[in-house]
Amino acid sequence: MTTKRYGQYGAMVVIWVGLLLFFGALSTNFLTARTLDTLANRVPTLAVVSAGMTLVLIIGGIDLSVGSVLGLCGAILGLAMVNWHWPLWAGALLCLGIGAVCGAVNGWVSVRLCVPSFIVTLGMLEIARGLAYLTTQSQTKYIGAPVEGLSRPVFLGLSTAFFIACAVIVAAQVVLSRTVFGRHLIAIGANEQAVRLAGINPRPPKIAVFALVGLLTGLGAVFYTSRLGSSDPNAGVGLELSAIAAVVIGGTSLMGGRGSVLSSFFGVLIIATLEAGLAQVGATEPVKRVTTGLVIVVAVVLDAWRHRMTATPLTFLQRLFQRSPPK
């Protein structure tokens, strides 16, 4: 990891803390344990899905099906725990498995049959949502205590789910920057033809990435179900857009070849804080949506600037955190 990265993280932390202070100043109720609690509870699902989405965007693909796959996985989790009386761990494993299968299908079709991932995952978006309704007869299932444990605070008011999500983020970042697999992903996103001609078959890692997103979405489904205490076939509608927004705010290029899971995590924090803060200051739903949309666009414009020019507000912030590059 280069020092440039630390600069980027620094800038994003500054923006995040700025948001916290901004909403804290607007509303005296914002910087209280209860709000932060809500915040910490919202983060895990989006964080793990965004980690996977980062990897997909890095290879120059996209996965629009994460929201629906999350819904399907949650539906099956409810089925397993309520109807079949499975324990949580078994249900969770099934969740991960189903997510991974959905992802692998996405990957296989898009890579082997050369269909753009945008199209394949758009199809999966419909298929998985339909399956979620079919398996549950469109009913919400109350699970209750067996699944809620994951979302209960265990340390500093943070839940088990939150710590698992953090561990996943760190692991994904390490895989991306410190393993052969991760480096191949970045190279594939930068120039797939060059990777192929360097004697690396780009197909297996590409399929693996889609399967991995599916797996992480399955994990996200467990967190989501745990927070609600029940499985909801409507879970995760629009999640793909939040995840892409978080990843893009984190500076990952939609063109592939550049990105960081850790940055995406800060993107998740920024989006979650923004939503919680706007709710706290009493913004209506339409105002929330307009504001979130504006933040996404501004973040991406700033990021594009950062890569074209030397001086921008963001690079100024970065310089504050940047050490001199090593020779």
Add this chain to the structure above:
Amino acid sequence: MQETPEIPEAEGEGNPQPEAPSPTFGFRISDFGFRASPARLLEARHVSKSYSVPVLTDFSFDLERGEVHALIGANGAGKSTFARVLCGLTRADGGQLRLDGAVYVPRSKRQAEQEGVVMVLQELNVIGALSVAENLFLNRLPRRAGFVRFAELHRRANQALARVGLSGLDPAGPAGRLGVGQQQLIEIAGALAQDCKVLILDEPTAALTDPEADRLFENIRRLQAEGVGVIYISHRMDEIRRIAGRITVLRDGRGVATHESGDVTPAQLIREMVGHDLPEKKPTGARPAGETVLRVSHLRAGRQVRDVSFELRGGEIVGLAGLIGSGRTETLRATFGADPKDGGEVYLGREDRPLVIDQPADAVLAGIGMVPEDRKQDGLLPAQSVRANLTLATLGRHARHGGWLDPESETETARDFCTRLAIQCASVEQPVGELSGGNQQKVLIARWLAREGRVLLFDEPTRGIDVAAKDTVYQVLRGLAAEGKAVLVVSSELPELMALCDRILVMSAGRVAGEFLPGEWTQEKITGAAFSGYLNAAQD
């Protein structure tokens, strides 16, 4: 040419008026008809053009009404550049063009076409999703109030198609379904359908069958009779002698000679294309060739590789010469698995079982490496560091316990190669896209040196790089041979191959047309072999 001053001329043609063309006046002195004699159709005087190196130098050329004037020359002689200048795709750095006696400054292909200079490009520009008729008349669709008048369009298209012998073709059908030969004819039909004074054809028959080519020649003769001048660029000497009145030979961007086509033999033309001013390098000799390392047998791939067999031995550098389009690059790519093979086998060493190479990864596992011709497209990860680019093919060797990278070992390797190949970079973390072309090429070569394969294929390894970098590349190639590796080099620069290689294979029209050893080769012989596949019309 607007911003560069025109070179003053001293013509003995009854034109005492020095030219002072100034676009701001809106008229030119020559517009008033000072010329005594009827002007030539097209005149080019002292045209020059350089990119990083001069490609056209002080080139003069003329074309009469109703004449077919052929341009020939080896790769990079400047034929296509001259054609691009004429049709407004490139601007000349200096010199002057006149069309019908008036100063002619084409600023775009569209403007050139309006003035009557039409070119059929060597590359196919057919847009597959559009219909045949739309492709023919793309920039001049008949319209009314913004809507295309399809009936009129199809009527005109049928006329144009009938001219090139494609009268059965549905003008409303998609052009993408047509074969390459028919697409080429569509392009030609599009050009013929315009009212042109000068028609430029760049290798028009490359994709055509003989009957199609005959039909094209009929059309050219008809245009001739109408007073159109045709500039005909081709490698195929039989065609040129059949159709052209005069032949101009280009070499290294300069006009060497202009002949009446009846007065000259192919041998003489080849001599002129090669020239004698380059001293033949003395053979390097005495590099003992070792065991056979790679055998390629009856390789076929696409239209470009028809039947190619060769052997590479350890410790030797083999050159692959040939004209552009003769199938050199395609041979390398098919051998390496980058493009699919249609037939033929690749054997390693003396083994009887052929290698299964379906993709480059298979070739790399067998110890074969390839430095591709197009660095940007096929080689570099431009935004990534020199280190990441250099270790791309060998990442596994810097990993411990199944995939965890050791950044220090990686950096060390990168630094080591930067020193060995004198790669100039601020640090190994600098993005490779910021380096010069020569240093980028060295990074790509280092990628394969790190891999330590047995066979290395280089496609134009010195194209577009500076002299110092070229020298490093030569040293690397010799070093590889000295280590007992087999090296195959494609290059369009004959002197380079002759200075470097222990053996030169010459490709022509998708086949190996000759093999030469240091004692026996001359530029003339090699060029002769390179043209040999195009000499007799009865190909296939």
